[in-house]
Amino acid sequence: MSDYLLERKVAIFKALSHPIRLAIAERLQEGERCVCDIAQWFPCDRTTISKHLAVLRNAGIIADRKEGLNVYYSLVLACLGRLSTCLDGAIRQDALENLRRLDDLDEG
Numbered sequence: 001m002s003d004y005l006l007e008r009k010v011a012i013f014k015a016l017s018h019p020i021r022l023a024i025a026e027r028l029q030e031g032e033r034c035v036c037d038i039a040q041w042f043p044c045d046r047t048t049i050s051k052h053l054a055v056l057r058n059a060g061i062i063a064d065r066k067e068g069l070n071v072y073y074s075l076v077l078a079c080l081g082r083l084s085t086c087l088d089g090a091i092r093q094d095a096l097e098n099l100r101r102l103d104d105l106d107e108g
Contacts, residue, residue, distance in 0.1 A: 008060075011059050011060075012059050012060070012061060012077070014059070015055050015056055015058070015059035015061055016056075016059075016061070016080075018052065018055075020042055020044070020048075020049075020052050021052045021055060021056055023041070023042070024038060024041075024049075024052060024053065024056060024062075024073075025056060025061055025062065025075060025077070025080055026080070026084055027041065028062060028073060028074060028075040029075055029080065029081050029084075031074070032072050032073065032074040033072065033073060033074075034070050034071070034072050034073075035049070035050065035053065035070070035071045035072075035073065036070065038053070038073065053073060056073075057073075060076065060077065061075070061076065061077045061080070062074060062075055062076060062077075063076045
């Protein structure tokens with residue numbers, strides 16, 4: 001793997017490593033949204049949301065477009081949905097295995 005590819009992957013994972021940024025990216029899988037809508041999803045001020053959006057945009061995860069006074073964001077990293085689904089499945093499977101181990105301990 002080239003150094004460039006590795007650095008880009010690291011930048012993407014870093015950008016997604018914050019819970020709010022990950023949630024924004026996952027919610028944008030549903031479609032383009034205005035920053036005013038995105039800001040309502042979280043209990044932080046709009047400036048903080050704008051900073052999170054800038055991190056995601058700079059990492060190439062989302063794109064923005066202006067329409068009049070509004071700014072709209074959309075997901076451009078299309079594979080994020082598949083990655084998120086894969087992770088959800090792995091996390092659920094791990095949780096089920098842990099529950100089974102606990103049940104085995106209770107029975108033993």
